Amino acid sequence: MTHGSSPLRAVDGKGKRWRGHARRWAAAAALLTLVACSEPVTPPLTVGMNPWVGYDPLVLARDRGLTDARKVRVVELPSASETLRHMRNGLLDAATLTLDETLRLAETGSDVRIVAVIDASTGGDVVMAAPRIAKPAQLKGEFIAVEDSAVGALLLQRMLQQTGLSRADVKVTNLEVAQHLSALQSGQVAAAVTYEPLASAMETAGYHRIFDSRRIPNEILDVLVVRADVLQQRPEAVDALLSAWYAGLNVFLLDTPGAAQSLALGTDLSPADYEAVLDGLAFFSREASASELTGSPPALVAKGQVVADALMAIGLIRQSPRWEALIDSGPMQRLQANEKTP
Numbered sequence: 534m535t536h537g538s539s540p541l542r543a544v545d546g547k548g549k550r551w552r553g554h555a556r557r558w559a560a561a562a563a564l565l566t567l568v569a570c571s572e573p574v575t576p577p578l579t580v581g582m583n584p585w586v587g588y589d590p591l592v593l594a595r596d597r598g599l600t601d602a603r604k605v606r607v608v609e610l611p612s613a614s615e616t617l618r619h620m621r622n623g624l625l626d627a628a629t630l631t632l633d634e635t636l637r638l639a640e641t642g643s644d645v646r647i648v649a650v651i652d653a654s655t656g657g658d659v660v661m662a663a664p665r666i667a668k669p670a671q672l673k674g675e676f677i678a679v680e681d682s683a684v685g686a687l688l689l690q691r692m693l694q695q696t697g698l699s700r701a702d703v704k705v706t707n708l709e710v711a712q713h714l715s716a717l718q719s720g721q722v723a724a725a726v727t728y729e730p731l732a733s734a735m736e737t738a739g740y741h742r743i744f745d746s747r748r749i750p751n752e753i754l755d756v757l758v759v760r761a762d763v764l765q766q767r768p769e770a771v772d773a774l775l776s777a778w779y780a781g782l783n784v785f786l787l788d789t790p791g792a793a794q795s796l797a798l799g800t801d802l803s804p805a806d807y808e809a810v811l812d813g814l815a816f817f818s819r820e821a822s823a824s825e826l827t828g829s830p831p832a833l834v835a836k837g838q839v840v841a842d843a844l845m846a847i848g849l850i851r852q853s854p855r856w857e858a859l860i861d862s863g864p865m866q867r868l869q870a871n872e873k874t875p
Contacts (some may be wrong), residue, residue: 534547535621535871539643540596541728543633543694545864550801554815556789557662558673569600572827576602576771576872577602577603577605577606578604578605578606578626578627578759578767578771578774578845579606579608579624579625579626580605580606580607580608580625580626580627580629580774581606581609581610581616581619581620581624581625581626581627581628581629582609582610582629582753583609583610583611583612583613583615583616583627583645583663584611584612584731584757585613585629585657585728585729585754586657586728586729586730586807586810586811586813586814587610587629587651587652587654587657587814588629588651588755588756588818589781589785589792590778590782590784590785590816590824591607591629591781591795592607592609592781593776593781593784593785593792593795593796594607594777594778594780594781594784595607595777595781596795597725597784599777599781599784600719600773600777600780601773601777604770604774605770605773605774605777606831608625610817611632611709611711612680612681612682612709612710613682613684614680614681614682614709615749615857616628616629616630617630617634617637617638617682619646620638620643620758620760621638621641621643621647623724623760623871624660625761626760626763626767626770627758627759627760627774628757628758629651629755629757629758629772630755630756630758631682631683631684631753631755631756632647632753632756632836632837632840633683633684633753633754633840633849634682634683634684635647635686635758635839635843635859636683636837636841636844636850636854637849637850638758638855639684639859640851640852641852642834643760644760644761644762645758645760645761645855645859646758646759646760646761646764646843646859646860646861646862647756647757647758647826647833647859647861648757648758648759648764648771648775648826648861648862648863648864648865649756649757649775649778649817649822649826649864649865650754650755650756650757650817650821650822650826650833651755651756651757651778651816651817651822651824652752652754652755652814652815652816652817653751653753653754653755653814653815653817654728654746654747654753654754654755655664655746655747655812655813655814655815655840656745656747656812656814657728657729657732657745657746657748657749657810657811657813657814658684658726658727658728658745658753658813659726659727659728659732659742659744659746659813660677660688660689660692660724660725660726660727660742660743660745661713661717661724661725661727661732661735661740661742661746662723662724662725662740662741662742662743662782662842663720663724664739664740664741665718665723665821666723666724666743667743668696668743669692669693669695669696669698669743669744670696670697672698672723672724673698673702674702674703674720675722675724676704676705676721676723677689677701677703677704677705677721677722677723677724677725677726678701678706678712678716678717678722678723678724678725679705679706679707679725679726680707680709680726681707681708681710683844683849684728685726685844686847686849687752687753687840687844687847687849688726688744688746688749688753689726690846690847691703691748691752692743692744692748692749692845695744695748701744701846705734706722706723706734708723708725709733710727710814713725713727713731713735714731714734714735717735717740718738720741724743725740729810729813729814730800730802730806730807730810732799733801733802733809733810733849733857734800734801734802734843735805737801739776745813746813750836751836751839752836752839752840752843754833754836755842756782757774757775757778758872759771759774759861759864763850764839764863764864765860767851768863768864768867771864772864772867772868772871775852775864775865775868779819779868780817784829785816785857786801786816787817787870789808789811790851791809793805793807793808793811796826798829808825819865819868819869822865823862823865823866823869825868826860826861826862826865827862830856830857831860831862833854833856833860834860837854837856839854841848841853841854842846
């Protein structure tokens with residue numbers, strides 16, 4: 534994941550973070566339910582995200598008033614699994630997801646479109662292990678915590694393949710990422726498939742990384758996904774979402790220390806540690822994202838097919854997606870056209 538400006542990676546994307554916010558997430562879920570049940574004349578587009586550093590520019594845009602609250606509402610959810618569940622249930626209009634999660638979402642019947650490629654993982658997705666596990670080969674016969682998500686399964690599969698092990702050689706335990714540290718500390722598992730900044734918190738607690746996404750370049754990409762009906766019926770709201778993302782990203786890149794100061798609040802990371810975490814990802818610029826979405830076929834298809842093949846190999850999807858239906862470059866092209874208009 535090395536497109537765009539500088540390598541940056543952030544987990545949860547918000548001013549007040551993932552840890553200890555069960556009440557906020559419950560309130561957000563209740564709010565989403567109310568939004569789904571009510572019928573406002575011009576409802577804001579509701580975009581959901583889970584804890585992940587690469588989504589933080591959108592949180593920064595919200596917290597600094599760079600979004601139009603009448604058009605875009607940013608909702609933080611506790612995990613990728615919850616984000617996917619809310620998308621499937623129609624409680625979200627859009628979401629930040631990994632490409633592999635998007636492929637699974639599309640295969641289960643959700644009619645969605647990729648409208649932007651936002652970042653690539655260059656070490657931000659990690660397998661953390663207990664001190665007694667020095668290398669991946671030592672995980673044979675051990676329990677490994679993995680969130681029930683495509684990205685966790687993909688990273689685990691790639692590690693096992695490169696180590697010469699199979700999934701049958703390890704004991705997979707499905708746990709939400711928020712439970713991984715306690716599972717390691719209790720000895721329930723010997724390793725956990727996680728991501729930043731949770732991985733850094735585990736390092737602070739005495740665990741260490743034995744594999745990360747640097748070993749599988751261009752396979753873990755984050756994308757901005759919008760429901761097809763929303764894209765058709767409310768294109769101006771989708772345009773506002775893209776504008777909010779790039780406004781937040783611009784501030785993030787121009788003043789990374791200042792962004793880290795606010796975004797680190799509520800995490801176990803200091804602002805300096807937060808900045809260090811960002812070495813695990815690379816953001817895509819507008820131009821880089823547009824380049825991925827255009828062409829015949831779009832450049833993203835080649836990278837995406839590698840991911841699709843891997844997911845089919847481990848049984849997470851049954852067939853390749855219809856890329857021409859899944860990718861929509863229209864909103865990005867409008868954004869670029871509007872920027873050129875005096």
